[in-house]
Amino acid sequence: MPLMPSPTKTSFPIRCAGMDVGSNALRLAIAEFRSPTQYEILERVRAPVRLGESVFKTQRIDPATMEAALDAFRSFRRKMEQHGVVVHRAVATSATREAKNRAAFLERVRSETGLDLELIQGTEEARLVALGVKTKISLERGLSMILDVGGGSSEIALVGHGEILIVESHDVGAVRLLDRAGKGSPEKLLKMIHATLRSARFPILDYFKRRKLQRLVGTGGNIETIATLASTNGAAKGSGSERPPTRVTVPRLRKLLSQLAKLSPAERVEHFGFKADRADVIVPAGAIFEYVATRVRAREIWVPFVGLVDGVLIDVAQAAGxxxxxxxxxxxxxxxxxxxxxxxxxxxxxxxxxxxxxxxxxxxxxxxxxxxxxxxxxxxxxxxxxxxxxxxxxxxxxxxxxxxxxxxxxxxxxxxxxxxxxxxxxxxxxxxxxxxxxxxxxxxxxxxxxxxxxxxxxxxxxxxxxxxxxxxxxxxxxxxxxxxxxxxxxxxxxxxxxxxxxxxxxxxxxxxxxxxxxxxxx
The missing domain is CATH 1.10.3210.10 (Hypothetical protein af1432)
Structure with a gap:
């Protein structure tokens, strides 16, 4: 029997939604696309549901976290209906992928909210992040590296003249690092995080012992918060997701990490206005960026204020139309x-x-x-x-x-x-x-x-x-x-x-x- 290809064509303009089911939070972005590359963000929503907290300790999504996630997905579904979304894609990363009860979780999401979550590997995550980055930063000249630090993993993509050449995914993320470091003073935690990073293997970084990197691009909510903090001298007012790209020098990053490491998460909330679920993971995430930047001899990190959810949006629009x-x-x-x-x-x-x-x-x-x-x-x-x-x-x-x-x-x-x-x-x-x-x-x-x-x-x-x-x-x-x-x-x-x-x-x-x-x- 002949098999028929499945793509469905949709004419523009079209309203699309992308969902990033991460280890530290759940994100929804809704946009209207006038073409596969021209679009306007209509709404962004972030639900502070930390799937990785229980998964990285017990290999399971605990009941309370599962219920919180389901509530968030119901809210996402209502938002999509209000905006008249035609097509959507929801991707789940390391925490869901590693959960032993992921099948039950996926089935509950499907039956109770009507959403199908797609488990993706680190390589697909890196590809989608790169799609988003390209809307803000030209990667056509020289070698660029995109470092996306999530809660459970970090993805590194090497891009040459606009094309992804190599991708690595490592189970070194902000929530996971925080869990591995254990309890102690903030400064002691930073030292333990540095020791953990030095013991991790990042083969792609060895490539730059004798080669020059044109630019290092950082994505994820933590580097966005650091970039905002660096540019406002002490008032972190959110990621500013529609902002133009900015740059953070590596010396400035080190100084901020040193300052933040001296404070408890509660003090970071009080002094800088961080969200509670950002305050504890910003130091381990920042340490990953500082470590990679040092290894590749980068002087600065470009921050485009886009992430996985933006790449998912673009991928949906391209596939649909x-x-x-x-x-x-x-x-x-x-x-x-x-x-x-x-x-x-x-x-x-x-x-x-x-x-x-x-x-x-x-x-x-x-x-x-x-x-x-x-x-x-x-x-x-x-x-x-x-x-x-x-x-x-x-x-x-x-x-x-x-x-x-x-x-x-x-x-x-x-x-x-x-x-x-x-x-x-x-x-x-x-x-x-x-x-x-x-x-x-x-x-x-x-x-x-x-x-x-x-x-x-x-x-x-x-x-x-x-x-x-x-x-x-x-x-x-x-x-x-x-x-x-x-x-x-x-x-x-x-x-x-x-x-x-x-x-x-x-x-x-x-x-x-x-x-x-x-x-x-x-």
Missing amino acids: AEGMKQLEVSQTRNAAVAILKKYDPEPKHAQRVSTLAASLFDQLKPMHGLGKRDRLLLEIAALLHEVGNFIGPNGHHRHSFYIIAQTPILGLTDDELMIVANVARYHRKAPPDMSHEGYRDLSEGDRERVRVLAAILRVADALDHDHRQRVTAVRAKQRGSELRLKLRTRGDMTLDEWSVGDKGDLFQGEFGLKPVVSGRE
Whole structure:
């Protein structure tokens, strides 16, 4: 049965909402978009519900916190209805992701408020933050680093000439650091936080021992509060989320941290007007920014006053109304896959050629399979990574590929898409998809069908470079009766290609009802 692509087009102007279900607070932003890049914020709401406080101690969302979160979501839902929101996206980060009772929490949110929370990995969080940052700060020149410090984790994205190159996610966040540091005087806590940071591994920071960083960008409510404090000489009047970007010098940051560390959270509220749920975490968050800035030798931190919720808004608008606006994100996803390929395969030319041939076959067979652009991207990535399992060993390398891909977040892919890619890569050889296979069995029925179709195409593409010599540079496919005839643009003899396509064509014949055969040169 053909599978139909799912995107729905919506015309502008359109009202969208984004929700960030974080470890320290829940945030809602509602905006009217005149185009995928032009919008006006209509309302922002922050609910001080600290999911991470119980999760990082007990691995569960406690009953009182769950009820507070549900109350906040009901309020968010009413706000969305009042503003006439058409589309929305709600993302949940580390605290919800790590909670052992997350399934019960997600189900209660869905049944009692009608909202679907999407659990995202750190790589997706970093991508969304970068979308928001780009609306305020140009990242087109040189190397930029975006550091987003949340309650449970910190995401670091390295951006080169406007494209995300590397993403790292670390379970070092303000609430988690505060919990690890324990109790004691504020100054003692700061020393313990510094010790914790020095023991943490941030591989991406080593990249700048001999390289120059153009700019360090900081996001999150804590650095916004610090920036506001730095610019108003002692009166922190909120983040000023629609403010233009500002900069905080690293010496000024250190001085403020030293001043704040001498005060208790209650004294910070009294002296600076901090919110209670900001007063205790601002020092550990600031320490993370100071540590990273020192490691990369940054003199200042740019603060754009945007965050994850802004990126979610933009992503919603682009998905709803302008598929073409996602081209940059698609290219970044491909780049991320190529980076993983090169990490595991010192000779990536075979995988790159197979990916090109698979994409070509996908396009030519579109009338038969009915899949969309997103499925094409998943096929390309699966083709790029289908042999990374050789890094572990050649025997059963298709299964090794599955496990490596399934455990390696890829920028721009959802968890479900990552599992599709892992399964397609697994089935590039040997046994076809089967319900006895755990990774395949766990997919939805629609995703299982996608895997079968994409794996069938991948097997044929892989067969066309069986000897890993990239002799076949192009393929043209045409149906003739019960056969799919392949004309090849190739160098040298085609005997091996004919045998290999015949040997690996069973899955394709089963899915498409056509036997693939090499019929000559193009």
